Every structure is written in structure tokens, then in C-alpha cells.
Amino acid sequence: MTAHAPIAAPLDLRGQFPAIGPGWHYLDSAATAQKPQAVIDAITTAYARDYATVHRGVYQRSAEMTGRFEAARAATARFIGGQPDELVFTRGATEAINLVAQRFQNGTRKRVLVSQLEHHSNIVPWQLAGYALDVVPLSADGRIDLDAAERMASEDHAVIALAHVSNVLGSVLDAPRAAQIARKAGAALLLDGCQAAPRLPVDVAALDCDFYAFSGHKLYGPTGIGALWGKADRLADMAPWQGGGAMIDRVTFAETTYLDAPARFEAGTPHIVGAVGLHAAIDWVEGIGRDRLHAHEAALAAAAREALRAMNDVTLYGPDDSAGIVSFNVDGVHAHDVGTILDDAGVAVRAGHHCAQPLMDHLGVAATARASFAAHGGPDDVEALVDGLKRVKRIFR
Missing domain, CATH: 3.90.1150.10 (Aspartate Aminotransferase, domain 1)
Incomplete structure (x- = not known):
């Protein structure tokens, strides 16, 4: 060598x-x-000994599993400096970004500012939702050029959506400065935290972002579970994305009313054991x-x-x-x-x-x-x- x-x-x-x-x-x-073995053991035990549905059962095991599911939500929110009522469980960062793209509205603005290094999951959802994309160039060494972003950001942009850490180049975004740019333009800031959450201390309050998305499977947890953190007022202004059980207040054939966030964005039976496994992964990472x-x-x-x-x-x-x-x-x-x-x-x-x-x-x-x-x-x-x-x-x- x-x-x-x-x-x-x-x-x-x-x-x-x-x-x-x-x-x-x-x-x-x-x-x-x-x-790690600690995550594997938590998943195995949850299926083999503790499994039950959540939020619906009146029997003890269901209540206990509901407690574990909500404890996972609290731990996941705390992991990035947020509150439990701001944390939506999703299948991963891809679904989280799609949720925002489909349901967040910033007046009549229909443009999104992204960068040259974005993952497809931070490009395609905006296109599917009908947004036009403006692309921030990179510096010579592969960082998002925030000087250019500041010149480009305008009142036409509903969202500035950037990777906190590039999945190809490993470059780390100056997120607080990106937040300043978004605030000046009146845009929301969404950060793709898939590569950052497993290795960088993340505090959404200090980052001053509006949305933060990440996946459990890159964080030593299971696949099929992830999270969207959103500022409470942003989530409150967003309509439900998918309909079904668990997200409703009352259903009639004439009208349906919905629960507050985060429940309104979690239709159907969730990935119960995925949340337990994610909690175990977070505990493992925080222990190190x-x-x-x-x-x-x-x-x-x-x-x-x-x-x-x-x-x-x-x-x-x-x-x-x-x-x-x-x-x-x-x-x-x-x-x-x-x-x-x-x-x-x-x-x-x-x-x-x-x-x-x-x-x-x-x-x-x-x-x-x-x-x-x-x-x-x-x-x-x-x-x-x-x-x-x-x-x-x-x-x-």
C-alpha cells in the first residue's frame, strides 16, 4: 500500500x-x-415478543407498543433538536420530500431553488408537483455556491431545497447561511439530511430550516422508516396528503375532518417495528x-x-x-x-x-x-x- x-x-x-x-x-x-447487533435485537424482540398494533387497541400490549412507538417519535425529534408534534414518520427521506412538494404552499410561488449536486429525490418530487427548478452552481471543490444562491433567490421561489451533505461529494452545506438566504427571499428552507443525520450533530433550531428530511436505514436503522421534521406552523398549514385510518377526526359520507399534525400525515398502519428499530439506532449512535x-x-x-x-x-x-x-x-x-x-x-x-x-x-x-x-x-x-x-x-x- x-x-x-x-x-x-x-x-x-x-x-x-x-x-x-x-x-x-x-x-x-x-x-x-x-x-449493529443492538438494532437487530430490538427489531427481533419487537416482532417476537412485543408486537401489537398502535393507537387502536384497548388491550395492554397494544397500549405498550403505542407507548414505544410514540417514544420513538420523541427520540427521533430530540435527535435533531425538534419536538414530537413536529415529527412525521415516513417511509424515508424520499417520501418526506414528496410530502412537502405535494402539500406545502407558499402563496402562488411555483419555483424551487436546488443545487447542482442534489439527489434525484430532491429533484423529481418538485417536478412532479409542477414546480420549475433553478439550479445553484458548485464551487471548484464541489460545494454549493451560496454566493450564487443569494443572487438567484427571489420572491418567485417557494422553497430552497438543498442537501445538508452531498451523497456523492461529501461536501457539507453552510446551512445557517442557506437559511438566511431563504428568509431574505421569503422562501421555506428544506434540508435533505440523509447523509448528515448519521454523522453530524443536527439542531434544526440552530439550522433555522423549515423542513428536515432523513432516512432510518442510513442511520443504522431499518429500511422503510424515516422522518420529516417541520416547523409546527408549516405543518399546520399543510393539508393531508394520503387518506385512511389514523389521520382522521370524524368521517361521514358527506365530510371528513382530520387530526392535527403529525397524525394527519400518517395514514394507515405505520411501520411500527421500523420506528422501534430507528429508536434503537438513535440510542446506539447517541451512545457513541x-x-x-x-x-x-x-x-x-x-x-x-x-x-x-x-x-x-x-x-x-x-x-x-x-x-x-x-x-x-x-x-x-x-x-x-x-x-x-x-x-x-x-x-x-x-x-x-x-x-x-x-x-x-x-x-x-x-x-x-x-x-x-x-x-x-x-x-x-x-x-x-x-x-x-x-x-x-x-x-x-
């Missing part, structure tokens, strides 16, 4: 992840995180500390960038202080081929457009390979990545 500075990676958590066996290096946490997690992952990403920069014919994307994410290409080799050869070497990375095709167009590439680090990562992951890329170069040279 190419020599580089020692990796400051003090966490030793791999033993808590049963899916990560010897000789396998999982570097795709930006897509979905592996689950997001400051420690961020420092750990950032150190591994920095070491990987240093090692890859020293290799000939490897192009890196994004800023040097990327938040646990390293996207790259090997010159003359398609990212899919890189990913396949790395897989043969026991290294799992993502290869493709990462649901960010406009960003790929901006970078002038069809795809990139992406290594993303997590709590269970260690120096050996960086070494395996570099050794795997040496194999790629041997095969294609």
Missing part, C-alpha cells in the same frame, strides 16, 4: 456488526448502513456520539483521499474535508468495472450515478466509484481499497 499519514480512527466497533465478516470491507454506507463518529469517518476519508491522490490515473471528486465519502474514477476504466474488480477483492463500493445524474453531467462523467465510511470502518478498509485499485490498474494496464 502507498505510504500515508497514520489514520486517526479510535473507534473499534466492527464486532458489533454481525453482517461484516472477516475479509469483507463494506464501503457503501452512504447507500445504506449495516446494522456523533462528534466521535464524524471525526472517525472524516479521518478515514481523509486517509483514503491521500492514498488515492498518490496513485497515478485516479481522479478524485469533492472537497478534501468530505464527510466520510470519497468519490473517484480510475482513468480509462468504467466505474462499474472498478466496482466489480473491487468486489472480487472483498471491497464493496458503490459504482454508478448515485441517483445524481445532473451532477454526473456537471462533472463530465457517466459514473463514479464511491467509497463511504462508517462507524465500523478502520485503517484496513483503506488498505484494502488501495490494494484493490492496484489490482484494477494491473488488469487494465
Whole structure:
């Protein structure tokens, strides 16, 4: 392996992840995180011993599970500095952004300001809802250019919708400044927190956003559960999106009235055990500390960038202080081929457009390979990545 500075990676958590066996290096946490045993146990127990419906049953187990479900809501809200009545459970960040796109209204404004690096889930929902998009460019090192955003933001924009952390470049948004820009323009600020929530301390009050969306499965929790946090007045002004049980006050054939938020946005039986698993994941992350997690992952990403920069014919994307994410290409080799050869070497990375095709167009590439680090990562992951890329170069040279 190419020599580089020692990796400051003090966490030793791999033993808590049963899916990560010897000789396998999982570097795709930006897509979905592996689950620690504590989360797996919480999910198993909830199904095997404690399961019942919520909000409907008068029997004891239903009441107990309802308590656990609402405790998960309170913990999820507290995790990002919000209140329980501001926290809507969704299937994930995608559904959360779709909910806002379909139901939030800001007068007659029909434009949304997004950036060049957004995930498709922060592009397509706005298009489906009939908004026109204006695109903020990036700085040379892959950050959202907020100077340009300030010049572009206007009274025509209903929402400014930006990634808190890029899922491709790992660049971190100056969210408080984005909030100032939104306030000046009279727009709401929505932050896609999928990559930020698992690793950065998040306080929605300090960020001064109007909406914050994130997914449980990237936060070491189960799939199919996520959250939309919204300021209470914003949620109160939004009509229900889907109809059914649990979100109603009274139903007649002539008229239906609805419950207040968050219940009005949670039609049907929710992902009960998903919420329990998300609560367990949040407890696990908070037990370690997001400051420690961020420092750990950032150190591994920095070491990987240093090692890859020293290799000939490897192009890196994004800023040097990327938040646990390293996207790259090997010159003359398609990212899919890189990913396949790395897989043969026991290294799992993502290869493709990462649901960010406009960003790929901006970078002038069809795809990139992406290594993303997590709590269970260690120096050996960086070494395996570099050794795997040496194999790629041997095969294609």
C-alpha cells in the first residue's frame, strides 16, 4: 500500500456488526448502513415478543407498543433538536420530500431553488408537483455556491431545497447561511439530511430550516422508516396528503375532518417495528456520539483521499474535508468495472450515478466509484481499497 499519514480512527466497533465478516470491507454506507447487533435485537424482540398494533387497541400490549412507538417519535425529534408534534414518520427521506412538494404552499410561488449536486429525490418530487427548478452552481471543490444562491433567490421561489451533505461529494452545506438566504427571499428552507443525520450533530433550531428530511436505514436503522421534521406552523398549514385510518377526526359520507399534525400525515398502519428499530439506532449512535463518529469517518476519508491522490490515473471528486465519502474514477476504466474488480477483492463500493445524474453531467462523467465510511470502518478498509485499485490498474494496464 502507498505510504500515508497514520489514520486517526479510535473507534473499534466492527464486532458489533454481525453482517461484516472477516475479509469483507463494506464501503457503501452512504447507500445504506449495516446494522449493529443492538438494532437487530430490538427489531427481533419487537416482532417476537412485543408486537401489537398502535393507537387502536384497548388491550395492554397494544397500549405498550403505542407507548414505544410514540417514544420513538420523541427520540427521533430530540435527535435533531425538534419536538414530537413536529415529527412525521415516513417511509424515508424520499417520501418526506414528496410530502412537502405535494402539500406545502407558499402563496402562488411555483419555483424551487436546488443545487447542482442534489439527489434525484430532491429533484423529481418538485417536478412532479409542477414546480420549475433553478439550479445553484458548485464551487471548484464541489460545494454549493451560496454566493450564487443569494443572487438567484427571489420572491418567485417557494422553497430552497438543498442537501445538508452531498451523497456523492461529501461536501457539507453552510446551512445557517442557506437559511438566511431563504428568509431574505421569503422562501421555506428544506434540508435533505440523509447523509448528515448519521454523522453530524443536527439542531434544526440552530439550522433555522423549515423542513428536515432523513432516512432510518442510513442511520443504522431499518429500511422503510424515516422522518420529516417541520416547523409546527408549516405543518399546520399543510393539508393531508394520503387518506385512511389514523389521520382522521370524524368521517361521514358527506365530510371528513382530520387530526392535527403529525397524525394527519400518517395514514394507515405505520411501520411500527421500523420506528422501534430507528429508536434503537438513535440510542446506539447517541451512545457513541456523533462528534466521535464524524471525526472517525472524516479521518478515514481523509486517509483514503491521500492514498488515492498518490496513485497515478485516479481522479478524485469533492472537497478534501468530505464527510466520510470519497468519490473517484480510475482513468480509462468504467466505474462499474472498478466496482466489480473491487468486489472480487472483498471491497464493496458503490459504482454508478448515485441517483445524481445532473451532477454526473456537471462533472463530465457517466459514473463514479464511491467509497463511504462508517462507524465500523478502520485503517484496513483503506488498505484494502488501495490494494484493490492496484489490482484494477494491473488488469487494465
